[in-house]
Amino acid sequence: MTLARSKTGTGAITLRMDTTSGLTPYLQLVQQITHAVRLGQLTVGDRLPTVRDVAAQLAINPNTVLKAYRHLEMQGLLASRPGTGVFVAKELRGPSPQDQAALRRALLRWLSHAKEAGLDAEGVQALFADTIRQNATDEAVAS
Amino acid sequence: MNVLEARKLGMRYGRRWALQDLTLDVPGGRIMALVGPNGAGKTTFLQLAMGFAEPSAGTVVAFGLSPRRDAAAFLPKVGYAAQEPPLFRRFSVGELLKMGSRLNRRWDGPLAASRLRRLSIGLDLSVASLSGGMRAQVALVLALAKMPDLLLLDEPMASLDPLARHEFMRLLMAASAEQGLTVVLSSHIIGDLRATCDYLVVLTRGRTQLVGDMDEIVGTHQRLVGPVDSIDAIGHVQEIVQVELSERQASLLVRMRGPLLDPRWERYPVDLDQIVLAYLSRNASVSSFETDLAAEAAS
Numbered sequence: 001m002t003l004a005r006s007k008t009g010t011g012a013i014t015l016r017m018d019t020t021s022g023l024t025p026y027l028q029l030v031q032q033i034t035h036a037v038r039l040g041q042l043t044v045g046d047r048l049p050t051v052r053d054v055a056a057q058l059a060i061n062p063n064t065v066l067k068a069y070r071h072l073e074m075q076g077l078l079a080s081r082p083g084t085g086v087f088v089a090k091e092l093r094g095p096s097p098q099d100q101a102a103l104r105r106a107l108l109r110w111l112s113h114a115k116e117a118g119l120d121a122e123g124v125q126a127l128f129a130d131t132i133r134q135n136a137t138d139e140a141v142a143s
Numbered sequence: 144m145n146v147l148e149a150r151k152l153g154m155r156y157g158r159r160w161a162l163q164d165l166t167l168d169v170p171g172g173r174i175m176a177l178v179g180p181n182g183a184g185k186t187t188f189l190q191l192a193m194g195f196a197e198p199s200a201g202t203v204v205a206f207g208l209s210p211r212r213d214a215a216a217f218l219p220k221v222g223y224a225a226q227e228p229p230l231f232r233r234f235s236v237g238e239l240l241k242m243g244s245r246l247n248r249r250w251d252g253p254l255a256a257s258r259l260r261r262l263s264i265g266l267d268l269s270v271a272s273l274s275g276g277m278r279a280q281v282a283l284v285l286a287l288a289k290m291p292d293l294l295l296l297d298e299p300m301a302s303l304d305p306l307a308r309h310e311f312m313r314l315l316m317a318a319s320a321e322q323g324l325t326v327v328l329s330s331h332i333i334g335d336l337r338a339t340c341d342y343l344v345v346l347t348r349g350r351t352q353l354v355g356d357m358d359e360i361v362g363t364h365q366r367l368v369g370p371v372d373s374i375d376a377i378g379h380v381q382e383i384v385q386v387e388l389s390e391r392q393a394s395l396l397v398r399m400r401g402p403l404l405d406p407r408w409e410r411y412p413v414d415l416d417q418i419v420l421a422y423l424s425r426n427a428s429v430s431s432f433e434t435d436l437a438a439e440a441a442s
Binding site for chain 2: 017019022024025026051052055056057058059060061062063064
């Protein structure tokens, strides 16, 4: 048996559609492109596949692709040049390896406090998600 | 701007109303999913919109034109394909193309030929030798070659397997990006519609139950699970579509209209299938169906 391979058009990355993710198709595209930039799979100047090619490849509404590209353009991550396409306009850098290691150590200390206080893994996740949400709301109100 | 407008549209066959009092707008540039059970009036609506029959009541107007009275101006602007495309079986695909070019003023033959080439459908193949999936694709390519502004598709994928449906949708989405079409697509396979259609109409017995932007509809519907004794309080804020009760727990499918303040209620996302099902079962009243049957038996 030969493995089915299909060539996926014009662009450095392959976008996907996950029907079980619970995320809207629009948000899935926004996330995938953002992740690819953050991971360095897409760098400044890279061209994204055309709206038509993404729509045809994934069988999704072209308006959805357009909406995702527009959203990322407004964030400054992408820039469109009329007639030539949509390009990556900005890098997204995560924290340095040293900073990440320090953050992880601090989190491990915090986790042992939580365990002493009687919080199990599920409780930690709920508290974490709730705090992130609350913090985002507060920041949105403050700005 | 609306491309197509139906006002109090109705169609009666004998004593039975196949469609009654339908008021519906199709906004331009959208890909609209028209969803409903068999007998809801989807096909009747699309046929009236094409001008295949004179409505028994109400009006339908597309681009400001009446599909029947202004047929000469209307027909070039609209493309149509149905579940069993009436392709002439003894013709070859190439002959169908030639016929299309003779019958239609705005006809893009090279575009159709290049799409067929990409689909690996040879022009020398006879229609009879094509698979169901290929036949549906040919019907779509021909409908698109008319360069219509509005494309009406009546269950075009009903008899296709999942792979063929996917291929059909890929062709439709690419064409929509290339030609900037307005599309109305009737279907009862809901899963295919979530990512392809950006506008949703749920129809039962000739009446619309739910109309709106696809993302907005999916985003605002949720399942709430909580204590039975506070359903009324929820109902004051949220629009309850469906209620399932056990002894102490209620499971509600709601359209969120405001914040959920009662911490005893948990919320879960729902997918398009569940939403459509809730609206269909909400309106599955037996009585009117029996009336229809009685009228049919009497006629």
